[in-house]
Amino acid sequence: MYAIATISQSALLHNFSVVKKYAPQAKIVAMIKANAYGHHIDLVIPLLENADVLAVSELKEAKKLREITDKPILLLSGVYSSEELQQAIDLNCHCVVHHTSQITLINNTTQALNVWLKADTGMHRLGLSSGQYQECLSSFKTNPLINITCIMSHFACADKRNHPMNQMQFEAFNTLTDNKNNRSMANSAAILSLSKSLFDKVRPGIMLYGASPFTDNDFTLKPVMQLCAPIISIKVLQAGESVGYDSTWIAGKQTTVVTIGIGYGDGYPRGARNGTPVLISGTLCPLVGRVSMDMIAVDIGNKKVSIGDKAILWGDKRLRVETIAQYSNTISYELLSNVSARVSVISGQ
Numbered sequence: 114m115y116a117i118a119t120i121s122q123s124a125l126l127h128n129f130s131v132v133k134k135y136a137p138q139a140k141i142v143a144m145i146k147a148n149a150y151g152h153h154i155d156l157v158i159p160l161l162e163n164a165d166v167l168a169v170s171e172l173k174e175a176k177k178l179r180e181i182t183d184k185p186i187l188l189l190s191g192v193y194s195s196e197e198l199q200q201a202i203d204l205n206c207h208c209v210v211h212h213t214s215q216i217t218l219i220n221n222t223t224q225a226l227n228v229w230l231k232a233d234t235g236m237h238r239l240g241l242s243s244g245q246y247q248e249c250l251s252s253f254k255t256n257p258l259i260n261i262t263c264i265m266s267h268f269a270c271a272d273k274r275n276h277p278m279n280q281m282q283f284e285a286f287n288t289l290t291d292n293k294n295n296r297s298m299a300n301s302a303a304i305l306s307l308s309k310s311l312f313d314k315v316r317p318g319i320m321l322y323g324a325s326p327f328t329d330n331d332f333t334l335k336p337v338m339q340l341c342a343p344i345i346s347i348k349v350l351q352a353g354e355s356v357g358y359d360s361t362w363i364a365g366k367q368t369t370v371v372t373i374g375i376g377y378g379d380g381y382p383r384g385a386r387n388g389t390p391v392l393i394s395g396t397l398c399p400l401v402g403r404v405s406m407d408m409i410a411v412d413i414g415n416k417k418v419s420i421g422d423k424a425i426l427w428g429d430k431r432l433r434v435e436t437i438a439q440y441s442n443t444i445s446y447e448l449l450s451n452v453s454a455r456v457s458v459i460s461g462q
C-alpha cells in the first residue's frame with residue numbers, strides 16, 4: 114500500500130480551455146518545467162495538443178521532452194556554453210537570451226536559431242536591462258542565422274492584484290518593445306487578472322494544473338493531480354495521549370486516530386500544521402501531530418473506517434492543494450513539484 118497521484122485528463126483539458134477563454138487571441142506557451150509541475154511530462158504532453166510552444170528550464174528537461182513531442186520547445190534559461198548551444202540546436206529548441214554573456218555564444222551559432230529576448234522590467238532575477246536589450250538587438254540584427262522570435266518579460270507580483278509593480282513592469286515592457294508583434298509577459302496570474310498584458314503569447318503554468326494563483330478565486334480551474342494514500346493503522350486514543358514525534362498533539366478526549374501511509378518522503382509537506390484537512394470517506398478530518406517521513410496521523414473522531422481505505426491529501430474540489438499550501442506556509446507550486454519519485458503517478462479520467 115502506497116501513495117498514488119492520479120492525473121486527471123479531463124481537468125487538464127478543461128484548464129487549457131480556461132486559458133483560451135481568458136486569452137482567446139494569444140498563442141499558448143505551456144509551462145512544462147519541473148516535470149510539468151510534478152505531473153509527469155509523459156502524462157501531460159498528449160493532452161496539450163493545442164499548445165503552441167512548451168517551455169522548460171533546462172536542457173535535460175528539453176531532451177526528455179523532445180523524445181515525446183515535435184512541438185517547439187523553449188529553453189527558459191538559454192545556454193551557457195557552445196556545447197549547450199549545439200545540444201539546443203540538435204533538439205531544435207528556442208533559446209532565451211537573458212544575459213549579455215550569452216550574446217557572443219549565440220552569435221557563433223552555425224545553424225538557424227530561434228531566440229527569445231528576455232527583458233528585465235523589475236523582477237531583477239533574469240533579463241536584460243533596456244541598454245543591454247538594445248545592445249543585443251543590434252548585435253543579432255546583423256546575423257542572418259538568428260531569428261528573434263519573441264520578446265518576453267516576467268512579472269514579480271502578478272498574484273497581488275493591485276501591486277504597483279504590475280503597472281510599472283507593464284509600462285516598462287511596453288516602452289521597451291513599442292510596436293513589436295511578438296511579445297509575451299503574462300503568467301497564470303496575469304492571464305486571469307491583467308488582460309492588457311496578454312500580448313500575443315501567454316505563458317500559463319500553475320493554472321493548467323488547476324491551482325489558482327489567487328487565494329480568493331479558483332476561476333473554475335479543476336485540480337489535475339489527486340494525491341491519495343491508504344489508511345495503514347487505526348487506534349483509539351484516550352484523553353491525554355499524544356501522537357507522533359515530539360508529542361505535539363495531545364487528545365483532549367477519547368478519539369480515533371488513523372495513520373496514513375504518506376509523509377514528507379513522498380512530498381507531503383512536513384510544515385503542515387495540526388488541523389490541516391485530510392479528506393477521509395467524504396469528511397474533512399484534521400491532521401494531528403508531526404508529519405513523519407512515511408506517515409501522518411489524522412483524527413477521525415468517531416468515524417468508522419477500515420485499513421486500506423484511501424485518504425485524499427489534495428486534489429478534490431473539497432480539498433484543494435491551495436488549502437494545504439496555506440496550512441503549511443508554502444505555495445501550491447512547491448507542493449505539486451515536490452511529489453517524490455516514490456509516489457506512483459498514473460493517468461486518470
Ligand SMILES: *Cc1c(COP(=O)(O)O)cnc(C)c1O
Pocket residue numbers: 144146189267299300301302316317318319320326
Ligand atoms: C514558470 C514560469 C511561468 C508560469 O508561471 P505560473 O505562475 O505557473 O503561471 C511563466 N513565465 C516564466 C518565465 C516562468 O518561469
